[in-house]
Amino acid sequence: MATIKDVAKLAGVSVATVSRVLNQGENVQPETERKVRSAIKALRYSPNLLGRNLRRRETRKILVLLNTISNQFYSRVVRGIEECAAEQEYSVMIGMTHGDPKLERNFLEMLKTKLMDGAVFLTSELDGAELAAQLQGIPVVQACEVQSTFPTPWVSIDNRRAACEATRYLVEKGHRQIGFFGAGDTYGSSRQREEGFRLTMEGAGLPIREEWVLDEGFGVGAGIRAAERLLESGSLPDAVFCVSDTCAAGAIRCLAGEGVLVPRDISVMGFDNIRLSEVFLPSITTTWQPQYEIGYKAMEMLLRLIGGEEPSPNRLVLEHRIIERESVSPKN
């Protein structure tokens, strides 16, 4: 691979001149520039970015950390991040952790060591305190999934309020016995949605049957397992509030396999409003989150951090909205 020296030698100029041509191009004789450019072409030279980045102390790359891309939800969030990033000539790379702290630490390492200028965390497996300790002084913002023990700017919806509204929606449709399919305590968003669910049920004077509160996770498989356990419980609630659309889809499918039809026999509500929820049969009633905007705003904050400012506001709660579809019907 050719280096800048090779180019300089071939063009008969100094490395500084080559660098000038490569960058601003200020104060270079047209004739000289021509020579340099033809040398570059002849040698198929492209500058080694490791060298450049080392010197410039920036890489113009940002990392998006997430559990897995198989969760559709993230795809539009990332799109928002990307489009904001692109406007400032940043590139975005995605790293998956698969819930493995070792993999996550690996990516932290890249951040700590300047391989990336900053990161947006969509999920994290690590404890907030550990993150805080490890990432001191490194530009990071959290989005969607927020750990308060990791003090960074963040963007999210108000998960608890959204869950309250969703639960109230079910109650208003006449459902009394309502189950909750969550993802356990590990994820703040799920915890908050469960809180909202419980609060609203209690507020409405409705009992919560704990065997209908099932924590299997966000994915399709989680929905299936939770529905299986629900079926095993012997009796069925009027409705189930699921922590995600994928979970809802899994549940609906599993129930259908046992002849329990949604919404005829039971109503199911999702969360997120991913594409699947529109397309699924029945289409899934859900709570929309502004996925794209979450990503975009998070990236805006990150850019501020990278620029050395503290973004203000440094926490942003965006709006959500219930989207009525087919999977919830009024209880008759």
Next chain:
Amino acid sequence: MATIKDVAKLAGVSVATVSRVLNQGENVQPETERKVRSAIKALRYSPNLLGRNLRRRETRKILVLLNTISNQFYSRVVRGIEECAAEQEYSVMIGMTHGDPKLERNFLEMLKTKLMDGAVFLTSELDGAELAAQLQGIPVVQACEVQSTFPTPWVSIDNRRAACEATRYLVEKGHRQIGFFGAGDTYGSSRQREEGFRLTMEGAGLPIREEWVLDEGFGVGAGIRAAERLLESGSLPDAVFCVSDTCAAGAIRCLAGEGVLVPRDISVMGFDNIRLSEVFLPSITTTWQPQYEIGYKAMEMLLRLIGGEEPSPNRLVLEHRIIERESVSPKN
């Protein structure tokens, strides 16, 4: 941010000794090592990987290039890549192109300039010849979507044969009038599947109605649009062979909206066997591809390339298999 020099100074040793502690740890007095480690901890030092990578001329990162993560199909392929990579201490980062050549060239730049040790291309927007010219001498393998004008090792299924078998399956179920929902000429895989479709139809002496051969793309939206156009055509085929499961799901949903039920009124076949195809209602009859294995094998090849060997074989055609589900029923 602390550098190796700071650590050396604080520990009262030379940078070389610090480096030795950091790396192999050979020939360092236990007492010295202790001092160095405590200095590292005190300064919260982690080595700047730009510096290290520059010197070592490797980054131990590999790039996976793909169109968009919103296509579920890739998620398991990437998993295969990751697990193989992890065994050799490589990290995997995903770059999305969104069909934008400019974004793609951006990622190519990272490759050319040693920011990554190699790449697996799952899709590409660029012309094979351009890729070949730009990426001379850079370890790349293609998987799933293969351009023969870009001479790299590759892993894929035999798309044409798979499409032949899928079409034959439909024919054997008694369907005579069969449509094809593809993704146009841009993607080799779609082109080859269409070829297989046409070949088999001709071989079976069945006519192809061109107004039922619709190229809208791989995604859910594509399936919806294609189905709309199908409905506009005035009459309906017995069955439709879709280029992907997401496309099939979109089509099924759109048809259902117009009261055309799958498989009662029309059969729909997907391709890929992503999770959605199991879960969808009706579940989607499809052609399975060994997604994980494609990724794993591709990464194995890439590791060989990085090691300076030519992998052999340097093209790998893996098996596919029809999976019978609900969306295709016999024509009565």
Next chain:
DNA sequence: ATCTGTAATGTAACGGATTACATAACGGAT
């Protein structure tokens, strides 16, 4: 002819690590 200011180019330090090679220290053999 001399001086000054500007434009064009070159030289070398620098970013932060790794590592070849040099040196020092020390124990053991002669």
Next chain:
DNA sequence: ATCCGTTATGTAATCCGTTACATTACAGAT
């Protein structure tokens, strides 16, 4: 006491660019 071979540590070159600063050349002013 001398020499040798390890072992531990240090010095400095190196990876490849960028860029502060130095130098040169030249036009225009005096």
